[in-house]
Amino acid sequence: MPTLEDVARRAGVSTATVSKVLSNTPYFTEETRQKVMLAVRELGYVPNLAARALSSGRTHIIAVVFPYVFEAIFSDPLTMRILQGIEAECSQRGYNMLLSTPRLTVDGADDNYLQLVQSGYLDGVIALDSYPVASALQPVHDKKIPAVAIGYHHSDYYVRSTDQAGGCQLMQHVLDLGHRHIGIIGIPDDMHFSASRRMAGLREAASTVGLELDTLPHTYGDWSMPSGVTGAIHLLTKYPNLTALICLNDRMAMGAIQQAHAMGRHVPDNLTVVGYDDIPTAALFAPPLTTIDQRAPELGQLAARMLFGVLNGDHPESIELPTYLIPRQSSARVPD
Amino acid sequence: MPTLEDVARRAGVSTATVSKVLSNTPYFTEETRQKVMLAVRELGYVPNLAARALSSGRTHIIAVVFPYVFEAIFSDPLTMRILQGIEAECSQRGYNMLLSTPRLTVDGADDNYLQLVQSGYLDGVIALDSYPVASALQPVHDKKIPAVAIGYHHSDYYVRSTDQAGGCQLMQHVLDLGHRHIGIIGIPDDMHFSASRRMAGLREAASTVGLELDTLPHTYGDWSMPSGVTGAIHLLTKYPNLTALICLNDRMAMGAIQQAHAMGRHVPDNLTVVGYDDIPTAALFAPPLTTIDQRAPELGQLAARMLFGVLNGDHPESIELPTYLIPRQSSARVPD
DNA sequence: TGCTGGTAGTTAAGGGCTTAACTATATAAA
DNA sequence: TTTATATAGTTAAGCCCTTAACTACCAGCA
The missing domain is CATH 1.10.260.40 (lambda repressor-like DNA-binding domains)
Incomplete structure (x- = not known):
C-alpha cells in the first residue's frame, strides 16, 4: 500500500x-x-486511518451504544429505526458507526465496553441511555468524550421523546372513548425511565377525570410479546369487567390482543387495546393498533446531528421530540 | 492517559x-x-487502540456490511437477527463491529465504503452479499482482507441458506394442501440471488406434479409490505380463481393477506397465503403465517465464527444452512 | 530602505504501541 | 569444562500520519 x-x-x-x-x-x-x-x-x-488516528487523535468513528439489559436489544424494532436515523447522518459525513452492546448491570458496564471507551478509538458516542440500573454514558463522560444521550440519564446533550405527554395522549384517547375500567400492562418502574414517564403521563390524564391511576388494575411485562400475553391473562381473568387495556409498548399490546382473542374477547368491539411506539408491524396487525408514534428515526437522526455539532465545537440545544397519537382500529368507544 | x-x-x-x-x-x-x-x-x-493498530496492523474491528440497494436495509427484520448472531460472537471475542451500509450500484460501491476498505481499519468483513447488481465484497477481496459472505457472490468462505430447498418446501406444502391455482408474488430475478434460488425451488417442486411454474400467474414486489398489497390486488383481480398465493418473503405475504381481507377473501378458508423468512411478526399475524424459517441468527453467528476461524489462520468449510417449513394458520386445504 | 504581513512550502518531532534482534543468565547435555 | 538451549528481559527501529515551528520569498507601505 x-x-x-x-x-x-x-x-x-x-x-x-x-x-x-x-x-x-x-x-x-x-x-x-x-x-x-x-x-x-x-x-x-x-x-491509513490508524496512523491518522494516532497522530491526530481523531478516528472518525462514533460508537452507537445499545445497552443489553433484560432483553436482547436486537429484538426491539425501535432499535433499528433509531439506527437508521443515525446511519443516514454518519454516512453523509463520512463517519463510521461502531455498534456496541454493553451488558449493563448495577456494577456498571462490562469490561469490553469500558476498554473500548478508554481506548481512544471513539470520537463520539450516541447511547440509548434510559435504564435506571446504570448509565452507559457514565464512563464516556468520565473520559470527556463528546456524547449524546437518547434518554433520561444525565448528559449535557440529549434527545428524548416527550414520553409523559405521550402517555397522557394515550390515556386521554382511551378516556375520550368513554372507558373507565382500564387495565395497565406496564414495566417495573425501576426498569426504564421512558416507561415511568409514560406512566406519569397516564396518571396525569387519569386524574383529570378523577381517576386514580394506582387504583387501576395493572401488571408488569418486559416489553416482549409473550409478556403481553401473560399480562392479558392475568388482568382479564382477575378483572373480567375491564373494557380497555393500555400497554406501554406495541409488542405487549399485540400479545395482549392475541390473548384477548384466545379468551373470546373481540378487539375492539369488546375490548380496547392500545400500545406505544408505532413499530412498523402495528399498522399491519389485526386489528391495526392504536398507538403513539415517537418518531424513532428522527430521534436517531437528531442525536447524530447534535453529536456532529458538538464535534465541531458547537453547544447545540438538547431536544424533546413530540409524540403523536395514531388512532387505529384496536380502540373503540366503550360498548353501552 | x-x-x-x-x-x-x-x-x-x-x-x-x-x-x-x-x-x-x-x-x-x-x-x-x-x-x-x-x-x-x-x-x-x-x-491505545490506534497505536496498537498502527504498529501491529490489527485493529480488532470487523465490518458488518449491509448493502443499500433498492430499499433501506434497516427495514428488514432479518437484518437485525443476523446482526444479533454476529454481535454475540464478536462481543465474546472482544472484537468490535463497524456497521457499514454502502450504496451499491452497477458501478460498484460508494467511495466512503471503498475508502473504509482500503484504510487498513478492518481486520475482517462479513457482508450480506446477495445482490446481483454488484458484490460488496469485491473490493475486500481485492485488498485481501479476510471475509465471509452471507449470500451467493463468489467468496472463499460463505454461509448461506439452502434457498432452493426452502422454495421447494414451500411449494410442496401448498401442493400437498391440494392447491393448483397458485399465484406467485416474487422479486425480479436480477434483484436478489436468494429470491431466484427460491423461485428455482418453487419450480422444482411444481414440476413434480406436472405444473410449469412459468405458466402460473405471477407478479413482482420489492420485499416491502405495500408491494405485497399491490401484488395481491393485481393477481386476485386478474385471476379470481386463485386458491393460493406464494410470496417470497413474509412482509409481502402480510401485505397480500391484508389486501385479500380487504377484497373479501378469507385467509385461509378462502385463500392460502404463505411467506418466507419467519420474521418475528409472522407468528403474531392474523392469521399466523405459514412460512419458511431460514435461521437468520445462526447465519450471522456462523459467519462470525467462520471469520474468526480465518483470522486464526484456519480454512473453515463454507456452510449451507437448512430451512424449515413452519406451518401455521394462513394455509389450509383447498376448499372442494 | 527597512519593516510588516501574507503566501508557499519544508523540517522534524512526536503519537503509543509491537517486535525483531540482541544480551544475559541459568540449566542441561556432551 | 565447554557448549547448546531454554528462560528472562532489554534496546531500538518502525508503523504512517499530523502539525508546530521554521524558512524563504514577495508585495505593500511609510
Missing part, C-alpha cells in the same frame, strides 16, 4: 505538503494541489 | 516487557507478571 511518503516523492513535494493538501489547508498554489492529487490518483493512495 | 511507558516505569521494567506481558507471551516470571499487572491496575492503563 502506498504511503504519504510515496505520494510526496512522486509529486516532488514534502509529506507535510501532501498531508495539508489532502486536508484542504489554505496556502497552496493550484499547481501544487494538482501535482499532489495526480500522484494520489496514480498511486491509488488511501490514508 | 497513562501510556505503556508510564506502566513500564512504575513496574520497573521495559516497555517491551509490559507489552509482551499484556499480550500473554511466554517466558516471564510470575513475579514480573504481577509487577506489571499491578502497575496496570494502579494507573488504570488501557492500551
Whole structure:
C-alpha cells in the first residue's frame, strides 16, 4: 500500500505538503494541489486511518451504544429505526458507526465496553441511555468524550421523546372513548425511565377525570410479546369487567390482543387495546393498533446531528421530540 | 492517559516487557507478571487502540456490511437477527463491529465504503452479499482482507441458506394442501440471488406434479409490505380463481393477506397465503403465517465464527444452512 | 530602505504501541 | 569444562500520519 511518503516523492513535494493538501489547508498554489492529487490518483493512495488516528487523535468513528439489559436489544424494532436515523447522518459525513452492546448491570458496564471507551478509538458516542440500573454514558463522560444521550440519564446533550405527554395522549384517547375500567400492562418502574414517564403521563390524564391511576388494575411485562400475553391473562381473568387495556409498548399490546382473542374477547368491539411506539408491524396487525408514534428515526437522526455539532465545537440545544397519537382500529368507544 | 511507558516505569521494567506481558507471551516470571499487572491496575492503563493498530496492523474491528440497494436495509427484520448472531460472537471475542451500509450500484460501491476498505481499519468483513447488481465484497477481496459472505457472490468462505430447498418446501406444502391455482408474488430475478434460488425451488417442486411454474400467474414486489398489497390486488383481480398465493418473503405475504381481507377473501378458508423468512411478526399475524424459517441468527453467528476461524489462520468449510417449513394458520386445504 | 504581513512550502518531532534482534543468565547435555 | 538451549528481559527501529515551528520569498507601505 502506498504511503504519504510515496505520494510526496512522486509529486516532488514534502509529506507535510501532501498531508495539508489532502486536508484542504489554505496556502497552496493550484499547481501544487494538482501535482499532489495526480500522484494520489496514480498511486491509488488511501490514508491509513490508524496512523491518522494516532497522530491526530481523531478516528472518525462514533460508537452507537445499545445497552443489553433484560432483553436482547436486537429484538426491539425501535432499535433499528433509531439506527437508521443515525446511519443516514454518519454516512453523509463520512463517519463510521461502531455498534456496541454493553451488558449493563448495577456494577456498571462490562469490561469490553469500558476498554473500548478508554481506548481512544471513539470520537463520539450516541447511547440509548434510559435504564435506571446504570448509565452507559457514565464512563464516556468520565473520559470527556463528546456524547449524546437518547434518554433520561444525565448528559449535557440529549434527545428524548416527550414520553409523559405521550402517555397522557394515550390515556386521554382511551378516556375520550368513554372507558373507565382500564387495565395497565406496564414495566417495573425501576426498569426504564421512558416507561415511568409514560406512566406519569397516564396518571396525569387519569386524574383529570378523577381517576386514580394506582387504583387501576395493572401488571408488569418486559416489553416482549409473550409478556403481553401473560399480562392479558392475568388482568382479564382477575378483572373480567375491564373494557380497555393500555400497554406501554406495541409488542405487549399485540400479545395482549392475541390473548384477548384466545379468551373470546373481540378487539375492539369488546375490548380496547392500545400500545406505544408505532413499530412498523402495528399498522399491519389485526386489528391495526392504536398507538403513539415517537418518531424513532428522527430521534436517531437528531442525536447524530447534535453529536456532529458538538464535534465541531458547537453547544447545540438538547431536544424533546413530540409524540403523536395514531388512532387505529384496536380502540373503540366503550360498548353501552 | 497513562501510556505503556508510564506502566513500564512504575513496574520497573521495559516497555517491551509490559507489552509482551499484556499480550500473554511466554517466558516471564510470575513475579514480573504481577509487577506489571499491578502497575496496570494502579494507573488504570488501557492500551491505545490506534497505536496498537498502527504498529501491529490489527485493529480488532470487523465490518458488518449491509448493502443499500433498492430499499433501506434497516427495514428488514432479518437484518437485525443476523446482526444479533454476529454481535454475540464478536462481543465474546472482544472484537468490535463497524456497521457499514454502502450504496451499491452497477458501478460498484460508494467511495466512503471503498475508502473504509482500503484504510487498513478492518481486520475482517462479513457482508450480506446477495445482490446481483454488484458484490460488496469485491473490493475486500481485492485488498485481501479476510471475509465471509452471507449470500451467493463468489467468496472463499460463505454461509448461506439452502434457498432452493426452502422454495421447494414451500411449494410442496401448498401442493400437498391440494392447491393448483397458485399465484406467485416474487422479486425480479436480477434483484436478489436468494429470491431466484427460491423461485428455482418453487419450480422444482411444481414440476413434480406436472405444473410449469412459468405458466402460473405471477407478479413482482420489492420485499416491502405495500408491494405485497399491490401484488395481491393485481393477481386476485386478474385471476379470481386463485386458491393460493406464494410470496417470497413474509412482509409481502402480510401485505397480500391484508389486501385479500380487504377484497373479501378469507385467509385461509378462502385463500392460502404463505411467506418466507419467519420474521418475528409472522407468528403474531392474523392469521399466523405459514412460512419458511431460514435461521437468520445462526447465519450471522456462523459467519462470525467462520471469520474468526480465518483470522486464526484456519480454512473453515463454507456452510449451507437448512430451512424449515413452519406451518401455521394462513394455509389450509383447498376448499372442494 | 527597512519593516510588516501574507503566501508557499519544508523540517522534524512526536503519537503509543509491537517486535525483531540482541544480551544475559541459568540449566542441561556432551 | 565447554557448549547448546531454554528462560528472562532489554534496546531500538518502525508503523504512517499530523502539525508546530521554521524558512524563504514577495508585495505593500511609510
